Amino acid sequence: MDQPSVDAAPWPVIIQGGMGVGVSGWRLARAVAERGHLGVVSGVGCETLLARRLQDGDPDGVLRDAMAAFPIPGVADAMVRRYFRPEGRAADEPYRPMPLYHHAMSIARQQQLMLGAFVEVSLAKRGHRGAVGINLLTKIQLPTLPTLYGAMLAGVDYVLMGAGIPREIPGVLDALAAHRPCTLRLDVEHAPEGRIYELAFDPAAHWPGEPPPLVRPRFLAIIASHALATMLARKATGRVDGFVVEGPTAGGHNAPPRGELRVDERGEPVYGPRDAVDLGALRQLGLPFWLAGGAGHPERLRAAQAAGAVGVQVGTLFALCEESGIAPALKRSLVAHAGRGEVAIRTDPRVSPTGYPFKIVTWPEDPSRGGARERICDLGYLRTAYARADGSVGYRCPGEPVDAYLDKGGRREDTDGRRCLCNELTATIGLGQRRAGGSVEPPLVTSGDELGALAGFLAGRTQFGAGDVIAYLGG
Numbered sequence: 001m002d003q004p005s006v007d008a009a010p011w012p013v014i015i016q017g018g019m020g021v022g023v024s025g026w027r028l029a030r031a032v033a034e035r036g037h038l039g040v041v042s043g044v045g046c047e048t049l050l051a052r053r054l055q056d057g058d059p060d061g062v063l064r065d066a067m068a069a070f071p072i073p074g075v076a077d078a079m080v081r082r083y084f085r086p087e088g089r090a091a092d093e094p095y096r097p098m099p100l101y102h103h104a105m106s107i108a109r110q111q112q113l114m115l116g117a118f119v120e121v122s123l124a125k126r127g128h129r130g131a132v133g134i135n136l137l138t139k140i141q142l143p144t145l146p147t148l149y150g151a152m153l154a155g156v157d158y159v160l161m162g163a164g165i166p167r168e169i170p171g172v173l174d175a176l177a178a179h180r181p182c183t184l185r186l187d188v189e190h191a192p193e194g195r196i197y198e199l200a201f202d203p204a205a206h207w208p209g210e211p212p213p214l215v216r217p218r219f220l221a222i223i224a225s226h227a228l229a230t231m232l233a234r235k236a237t238g239r240v241d242g243f244v245v246e247g248p249t250a251g252g253h254n255a256p257p258r259g260e261l262r263v264d265e266r267g268e269p270v271y272g273p274r275d276a277v278d279l280g281a282l283r284q285l286g287l288p289f290w291l292a293g294g295a296g297h298p299e300r301l302r303a304a305q306a307a308g309a310v311g312v313q314v315g316t317l318f319a320l321c322e323e324s325g326i327a328p329a330l331k332r333s334l335v336a337h338a339g340r341g342e343v344a345i346r347t348d349p350r351v352s353p354t355g356y357p358f359k360i361v362t363w364p365e366d367p368s369r370g371g372a373r374e375r376i377c378d379l380g381y382l383r384t385a386y387a388r389a390d391g392s393v394g395y396r397c398p399g400e401p402v403d404a405y406l407d408k409g410g411r412r413e414d415t416d417g418r419r420c421l422c423n424e425l426t427a428t429i430g431l432g433q434r435r436a437g438g439s440v441e442p443p444l445v446t447s448g449d450e451l452g453a454l455a456g457f458l459a460g461r462t463q464f465g466a467g468d469v470i471a472y473l474g475g
């Protein structure tokens with residue numbers, strides 16, 4: 001029998017939240033999906049992760065196996081030729097850099113993105129009939145269209161996007177499912193009045209023959225306000241299938257508080273009653289929704305369902321389980337310390353170049369403690385586009401070398417306290433870049449506030465799997 005259409009599938013009770021960079025990779029998403037819940041891979045940087053893993057030798061051949069099924073001829077071969085190192089890298093050898101993105105992207109670069117997403121999704125879907133989603137950040141615009149198309153070529157069932165206003169994505173999914181060209185409006189700071197910049201993607205540019213039929217995945221918007229949910233339900237360019245309502249205790253980026261930013265004595269943003277989502281207003285939209293942020297408890301799941309939610313989206317518990325992408329030694333150390341209550345979680349309004357609050361974890365053995373990192377911007381996912389005086393588009397990131405940022409018209413005060421989430425989060429999954437002088441990029445761990453109260457769930461365990469999380473939640 002053919003795979004059922006995504007439209008007929010039941011809604012999942014538990015969504016394993018998408019966690020970048022590579023924390024929710026295919027192993028975790030598969031472990032959740034094969035147990036009947038929604039497993040979500042992160043699509044952020046997936047082509048970099050693929051290229052780096054190929055350079056590390058792809059020891060079990062699983063990546064090359066998945067790549068071989070990519071339906072556009074020549075793409076997998078080109079990637080293997082360029083990045084695969086059968087013996088892995090020498091101990092002191094850095095990863096081969098990939099070119100930074102620009103709004104006009106070469107066909108080859110688009111195909112690397114498509115392939116990266118295809119590999120993650122197809123491996124997550126392998127061996128079961130459960131549903132798999134992909135998570136992208138709306139703010140990271142340049143890779144979005146090819147990444148979505150690559151995920152759809154692998155049959156992705158859900159697309160989940162927050163960190164911005166994903167108003168155009170539903171229409172994009174409709175277009176991509178029909179292999180039609182599509183565009184996304186590029187946000188460009190200081191754009192001349194009336195000038196619109198667009199990112200364009202044309203599936204037809206990639207196929208020598210007929211493309212295969214595609215299913216339009218369901219689209220869930222991740223939101224932190226009912227006003228945004230209402231706007232998206234009414235004004236998105238196509239069908240929004242549901243919402244993940246994410247509160248400020250969730251891991252990763254958080255929506256900033258409403259109104260002017262106020263911080264407490266620890267320098268953390270202060271959230272108030274205005275930041276609470278009105279679930280009554282949400283229910284009136286008549287669309288399914290899930291609650292996220294500290295929802296990884298059986299009683300929270302029941303309370304969410306009593307409030308009209310289908311279920312919950314959980315991140316932190318899954319981030320620490322055996323199948324997650326966090327490098328094993330780092331994870332062990334983190335779980336051991338969390339079990340003893342020896343972790344500090346801080347919502348930092350400055351670290352992320354996006355300007356959104358971002359949660360960071362520190363603990364006594366945290367390898368990123370104290371070490372100053374030399375600023376280098378060579379992954380560039382979080383750069384923002386700005387218009388130069390002549391109207392052409394440049395890119396800058398407040399986490400890049402300060403002089404370079406100032407040369408591009410950036411303000412010095414915007415660089416204060418910024419860290420390189422691109423490189424540091426990539427290091428967290430064991431794929432950190434080696435720098436001149438022999439240092440390796442330090443990791444940076446994010447998690448929800450929940451990490452501070454993990455002892456009850458752990459009950460003395462020092463490791464656990466995705467199945468344990470699902471059993472605990474009662475799924």
Ligand SMILES: Cc1cc2nc3c(=O)[nH]c(=O)nc-3n(C[C@H](O)[C@H](O)[C@H](O)COP(=O)(O)O)c2cc1C
Nearest residue numbers: 017018019020250251252293294314315316447448
């Ligand atoms: C390590 C980690 C990375 C995350 N990365 C992302 C991400 O890339 N995109 C996203 O939409 N949410 C991200 N999140 C949020 C989760 O998808 C989820 O909504 C959240 O973790 C739920 O709250 P909880 O951490 O209290 O369970 C991340 C969370 C964690 C813990």
